[in-house]
Amino acid sequence: MNPLSSSEIRGNWATLLLPVRPDDSIDYELLSAEVDYFITAKVNGIYSNGSAGEFYAQTEDEFDKINALLAEKCNAAGMSFQVGAAHPCAQTARERLRRAKALRPSAFQVTLPDWFPPTLDEILRFLEVMAVEAAPIPLIVYNPPHAKRKLTPAEWAKVADRVAGVAGMKVPGGDEAWYEAMRPLMTRLSIFIPGHFLHVGLGHGAHGAYSNVACLSPKFAQRWYELCVSDPAAGAALGKRIAAFWAGNIAPVITQHGLSNMAADKTAAVAGGWLPGLTTRLRWPYGFAPDDLARKIGATARAELPEAFI
Numbered sequence: 001m002n003p004l005s006s007s008e009i010r011g012n013w014a015t016l017l018l019p020v021r022p023d024d025s026i027d028y029e030l031l032s033a034e035v036d037y038f039i040t041a042k043v044n045g046i047y048s049n050g051s052a053g054e055f056y057a058q059t060e061d062e063f064d065k066i067n068a069l070l071a072e073k074c075n076a077a078g079m080s081f082q083v084g085a086a087h088p089c090a091q092t093a094r095e096r097l098r099r100a101k102a103l104r105p106s107a108f109q110v111t112l113p114d115w116f117p118p119t120l121d122e123i124l125r126f127l128e129v130m131a132v133e134a135a136p137i138p139l140i141v142y143n144p145p146h147a148k149r150k151l152t153p154a155e156w157a158k159v160a161d162r163v164a165g166v167a168g169m170k171v172p173g174g175d176e177a178w179y180e181a182m183r184p185l186m187t188r189l190s191i192f193i194p195g196h197f198l199h200v201g202l203g204h205g206a207h208g209a210y211s212n213v214a215c216l217s218p219k220f221a222q223r224w225y226e227l228c229v230s231d232p233a234a235g236a237a238l239g240k241r242i243a244a245f246w247a248g249n250i251a252p253v254i255t256q257h258g259l260s261n262m263a264a265d266k267t268a269a270v271a272g273g274w275l276p277g278l279t280t281r282l283r284w285p286y287g288f289a290p291d292d293l294a295r296k297i298g299a300t301a302r303a304e305l306p307e308a309f310i
């Protein structure tokens with residue numbers, strides 16, 4: 001694929017959830033079926049190695065195999081794709097990015113160095129080097145709610161000024177004041193907020209979501225994004241129902257059951273039922289939701305959001 005510019009990175013992007021067998025090995029056949037499904041669903045793009053792709057729990061051989069599979073299928077289908085070259089160790093992240101460059105992704109996703117919270121200078125030094133390594137392929141900075149260091153709007157402005165290779169971000173979003181502070185950056189950086197707040201983010205000028213709603217149903221998430229663009233009022237009305245379903249059913253996987261964000265994403269995917277064989281299992285040592293919880297959430301989803309299952 002060709003590298004994408006910040007203004008081209010928009011819409012509904014699906015995360016490549018890692019299918020894990022009971023013995024903790026990766027089910028590559030199911031991974032391959034998953035990529036095929038996303039291509040058929042005509043999502044705006046696919047990305048590997050977000051949290052639900054479990055980038056932090058892969059050997060380097062596994063990283064290479066997963067991303068080669070994604071790239072081969074996406075390059076053949078003309079589907080935009082991003083490679084998550086993230087790793088808590090900056091040196092390993094740089095090696096991942098170097099090896100994956102030959103796969104010709106549309107962009108790379110990186111997280112910030114993790115062990116000790118980095119200063120802004122350290123963050124800029126990290127991103128400058130990663131951007132030079134990646135060029136001409138741009139970087140997306142994945143700065144999730146649980147990151148040790150969360151960038152403020154003023155710090156994002158410094159990143160944009162100093163590192164031209166950063167094209168976008170994947171962030172939790174914020175309130176009115178946050179969107180107001182981010183407004184000057186919206187023509188320079190692609191801003192992606194959480195999937196279940198897509199309607200709110202788009203209404204404030206954000207560009208899309210690396211989407212947890214696409215975990216529940218990739219096709220529905222795509223239709224909803226397109227509705228938000230063609231008919232913002234109808235998109236917002238549907239968005240309110242999606243957000244209510246999320247608050248009542250998916251968020252409690254984290255807030256009541258004490259599981260991780262990636263456990264919630266996999267629970268949503270199993271509830272959606274679009275990839276037979278996928279389970280809620282995460283790689284050792286992380287806990288995951290029992291299958292009957294996912295089934296129960298799936299039944300609620302079919303009652304509360306029937307249009308997600310047509």
Ligand SMILES: N[C@@H](CC=O)C(=O)O
Binds near residue numbers: 050212213265
């Ligand atoms: N945390 C997620 C976002 C989408 O569900 C990921 O990147 O995997």
